[in-house]
Amino acid sequence: xxxxxxxxxxxxxxxxxxxxxxxxxxxxxxxxxxxxxxxxxxxxxxxxxxxxxxxxxxxxxxxxxxxxxxxxxxxxxxxxxxxxxxxxxxxxxxxxxxxxxxxxxxxxxxxxxxxxxxxxxxxxxxxxxxxxxxxxxxxxxxxxxxxxxxxxxxxxxxxxxxxxxxxxxxxxxxxxxxxxxxxxxxxxxxxxxxxxxxxxxxxxxxxxxxxxx
Amino acid sequence: xxxxxxxxxxxxxxxxxxxxxxxxxxxxxxxxxxxxxxxxxxxxxxxxxxxxxxxxxxxxxxxxxxxxxxxxxxxxxxxxxxxxxxxxxxxxxxxxxxxxxxxxxxxxxxxxxxxxxxxxxxxxxxxxxxxxxxxxxxxxxxxxxxxxxxxxxxxxxxxxxxxxxxxxxxxxxxxxxxxxxxxxxxxxxxxxxxxxxxxxxxxxxxxxxxxxxxxxxxxxxxxxxxxxxxxxxxxxxxxxxxxxxxxxxxxxxxxxxxxxxxxxxxxxxxxxxxxxxxxxxxxxxxxxxxxxxxxxxxxxxxxxxxxxxxxxxxxxxx
Numbered sequence: 001x002x003x004x005x006x007x008x009x010x011x012x013x014x015x016x017x018x019x020x021x022x023x024x025x026x027x028x029x030x031x032x033x034x035x036x037x038x039x040x041x042x043x044x045x046x047x048x049x050x051x052x053x054x055x056x057x058x059x060x061x062x063x064x065x066x067x068x069x070x071x072x073x074x075x076x077x078x079x080x081x082x083x084x085x086x087x088x089x090x091x092x093x094x095x096x097x098x099x100x101x102x103x104x105x106x107x108x109x110x111x112x113x114x115x116x117x118x119x120x121x122x123x124x125x126x127x128x129x130x131x132x133x134x135x136x137x138x139x140x141x142x143x144x145x146x147x148x149x150x151x152x153x154x155x156x157x158x159x160x161x162x163x164x165x166x167x168x169x170x171x172x173x174x175x176x177x178x179x180x181x182x183x184x185x186x187x188x189x190x191x192x193x194x195x196x197x198x199x200x201x202x203x204x205x206x207x208x209x210x211x212x213x
Numbered sequence: 214x215x216x217x218x219x220x221x222x223x224x225x226x227x228x229x230x231x232x233x234x235x236x237x238x239x240x241x242x243x244x245x246x247x248x249x250x251x252x253x254x255x256x257x258x259x260x261x262x263x264x265x266x267x268x269x270x271x272x273x274x275x276x277x278x279x280x281x282x283x284x285x286x287x288x289x290x291x292x293x294x295x296x297x298x299x300x301x302x303x304x305x306x307x308x309x310x311x312x313x314x315x316x317x318x319x320x321x322x323x324x325x326x327x328x329x330x331x332x333x334x335x336x337x338x339x340x341x342x343x344x345x346x347x348x349x350x351x352x353x354x355x356x357x358x359x360x361x362x363x364x365x366x367x368x369x370x371x372x373x374x375x376x377x378x379x380x381x382x383x384x385x386x387x388x389x390x391x392x393x394x395x396x397x398x399x400x401x402x403x404x405x406x407x408x409x410x411x412x413x414x415x416x417x418x419x420x421x422x423x424x425x426x427x428x429x430x431x432x433x434x435x436x437x438x439x440x441x442x443x444x445x446x447x448x449x450x451x452x453x454x455x456x457x458x459x460x461x462x463x464x465x466x467x468x469x470x471x472x473x474x475x476x477x478x479x480x481x482x483x484x485x486x487x488x489x490x491x492x493x494x495x496x497x498x499x500x501x502x503x504x505x506x507x508x509x510x511x512x513x514x515x516x517x518x519x520x521x522x523x524x525x526x527x528x529x530x531x
Contacts, residue, residue, distance in 0.1 A: 023294060025495055129304075158298060161307075171307045172290075172314060174298040174494065208490055211301040213356075 002086045003063070009087050010054065010062055018055045021170070022048070022162060026177040027206065032056060032152065033182075036064050036115040039151045041139060043200060044121035045129050045160030050088065052159060052175055053119050066091050066111050067119040091118070093138075105142055112146055122196070129160030130212055132200065140192050143185040153180035153196060155203035161212055178203040219275060219395035222454050226392075226399050227271050234260070234267060258499030266497070266506070270402075274395055278382055279325070281395075285379040286321035291503045292371035293317060295494050299484075299504075300367070303360050305353035312347055313368055316340050320372050327383045329530040336373040341365060371504075374511040377518040378402065388526045389457045396455040397521060403451075404467070405513045408444040408474040415439025429482040437475055444471035457525050466520060470513045477512030481505070 018024060040053060050067045057065060071092040074084040084090045091111060093104045108118055120142075122135040143151060158175040180199050186192045238260050245253035273284035297310055316336065323331040345361045378401065382394040389397055416436025424432045448467025452458040458466060481504055485493060494502025522530065 023291070023496070161302070164307075167307070169308065169311060171311045172294050174294060210299060210488065212304060213301075 006087050006089065007059070007062065011059060014051045014055060017170070018048070018052050018175075021172050022052070022159075023172070023174045024052060024055065024177060025174055026056065026179065028179040029056065029177075031179045031181060033117060033150065035061075036117040037112040037146070037149050038117045038182075039112070039139070039142065039149060040117060040119045040154055041151055041196060041200075042119065042121060042154040042156055043132050043204075044123045044126050045156065046126060046163045046165070048159040048163050048170075048175075049121070049126075049156055050119060052156065052177065053154065056177065057117070061117070064116045065089065065119065066116050068093060068108060068121075070094075070125070105138070105145070108142055109145055112142075112149055118142075126160075126165045129164035130157070130209075132204065135193060135197050135200075137189060137193055139196065140185075140189045143192060144189070147185040150182035150184060151196070152182050153199040153203060154178065155180070155200055155207075157204070157207055157209055176207055176209075178206050220392045222392040223274070223395045223399055226396070226403070226451075226455060227275070230267060230403065231271075234264060238264070255499055260499075262497045262499050274398070281382055281398075282321055282325050282379055285375065286317060288503070288507070289321070289372050289375045290314065290317050291496070292375065292507060293367060295496070295503050296367040296371055297364075299488060299490065299493055299502075300363050301359075302363075303353060303356055305351050306348060306360055306364075308351070309344055309347045309360075309364065312344060313340075313364060316368065317372050320376055321379065324376060324379050324383060329380075329383075332376065332380060336368055336376075340368060344368075370511045374515050375507065377514040378510065381518060381521075384522075384526055385529055388529065391453070391457070392455045400448075400451060400455040401470070401513060401517045402510070404444055404448055404470045405474050405509050407447055408440050408471045409478065409509055411443035412436045412440030412471075412475065412478075415443070425479055428479050428486060432475075432479065440475070441468065441471040444474075456521075462524060466517065469516055469520060473512040473516050474509035477509040480512070481508035 042049060042053060050069075054062070054065050054067070067088060067090050069084065069088075069090040069092060071094050074090060074092065075081045085092070091107050093108075111118060120139055122137075122139045123133040124136050127133045139151075143149075155178040156175065157178075158173045161171070161173045162175070163170050180203050183195055183199060186195060241253065241256050241260055245251075245257065269284070273281045293313065297313070302310065320332070320335055323335055344364060348357065348361055378398060381398040381401065384394040384397065386393045392399075412432075413436065416431065416433045416439070419439070420431075420433030420435045422434045423430065424434050424437055445464060445467030448470065449460060449463045452460070452463035452466075456463070481493065484504075485491065492501030493504035496502050497506055500506050
């Protein structure tokens with residue numbers, strides 16, 4: 001029943017919003033993984049980020065897609081908690097523990113071992129719309145644990161304009177998606193974080209985005 | 214009036230367009246096969262996109278009048294969205310832009326209920342007055358003139374101008390007994406697109422003298438004149454099948470469409486050049502964005518519409 005609801009939500013609601021109302025223009029879609037395990041690393045501007053990233057994959061891969069999200073925000077009330085866990089299918093983590101203890105990453109690791117595809121936002125929160133904040137190193141811990149699993153940097157533009165933090169009114173803008181080439185754990189945390197940040201910046205530089213002030 | 218199927222001539226015209234597509238597709242693939250060392254990917258992509266456009270257009274036009282109106286409303290929405298995604302906008306104006314999107318639905322509603330005067334004044338009067346008011350309430354004065362000017366120009370191009378294509382479907386059948394409003398629509402869209410293609414082909418094959426080098430370096434006088442000649446000839450030849458136009462009027466409308474189509478094209482080129490982009494988007498493979506495809510129509514549609522109404526439907530629209 002929950003699986004059916006999840007399928008219905010993504011086939012009807014999400015695809016209507018993402019493909020008809022917003023519209024996605026994607027560059028290098030072929031680079032996306034055809035199967036798990038894999039990690040998608042993206043910049044974070046809006047709640048729509050997750051929905052757009054999940055629409056990039058064919059609907060039969062829905063069961064494999066797991067966005068990693070902060071427990072504090074998505075467990076605010078029982079409805080949101082139920083929706084996040086069962087419909088969106090998030091892996092909840094405690095924000096303050098991310099990267100400090102090994103424990104919060106355990107469920108991410110298990111999911112990867114099951115062949116699932118994680119969606120991770122290393123900026124942490126959505127932050128100021130349409131600007132890239134500094135990356136948190138939780139992703140490095142995960143990469144170190146699974147050095148053989150490919151990590152795909154993806155840059156999203158436009159969703160922070162459509163639905164920025166703190167707004168409930170959705171205003172349509174085209175969403176541009178830039179998929180980068182896969183990277184792997186480099187052996188050093190600092191190198192790895194620099195590589196990842198560099199990749200995201202290079203993807204962002206591919207777009208010629210109009211100012212939004 | 215109950216709307217059933219478009220007149221038989223509309224189907225014949227669509228049939229001819231499909232035949233032209235078949236022949237062109239065959240020619241492109243034949244030439245590509247003969248010259249394997251040359252790259253024809255761009256041309257192949259472009260013709261494939263033409264197939265998608267023509268099939269969608271043909272279905273929308275023949276299914277019902279409502280489906281055709283929905284098709285053009287969606288086209289206006291896509292064009293406006295592409296425009297607003299392309300230009301610099303202000304963070305503060307999110308809510309104003311939301312009203313601009315709502316205006317698309319409202320404008321096509323006036324068209325659907327055949328309220329001619331409201332269709333004419335809604336964007337240039339009511340939206341013109343309302344949007345700046347909404348912006349002022351937000352209280353952000355920094356960049357006000359640029360923001361409201363850019364928004365209003367976009368609304369006029371993508372909602373008001375394009376809406377004229379749809380309103381052709383509301384014209385009474387008695388004014389054009391050979392093919393009705395759908396015939397006029399097909400005549401306008403076909404001539405505008407043929408004009409684009411003819412100007413491109415004439416320019417490619419014998420273009421020497423640049424016409425507006427600062428705006429669009431690929432446009433030549435030879436292409437422009439060849440396009441005007443081709444389009445005007447087509448306009449005169451097709452008029453008896455799709456329109457009520459006398460030969461002299463058909464000649465005038467041919468000249469008007471080919472010239473206005475060119476102006477519409479270079480106007481969008483100027484916008485893109487100002488913003489420093491090559492295409493307005495990448496929604497239509499081989500063509501660019503929506504605005505790249507409908508640029509000429511933003512000029513030809515209102516001019517064709519008011520020419521037609523002035524000479525053949527005067528006094529029947531209220």
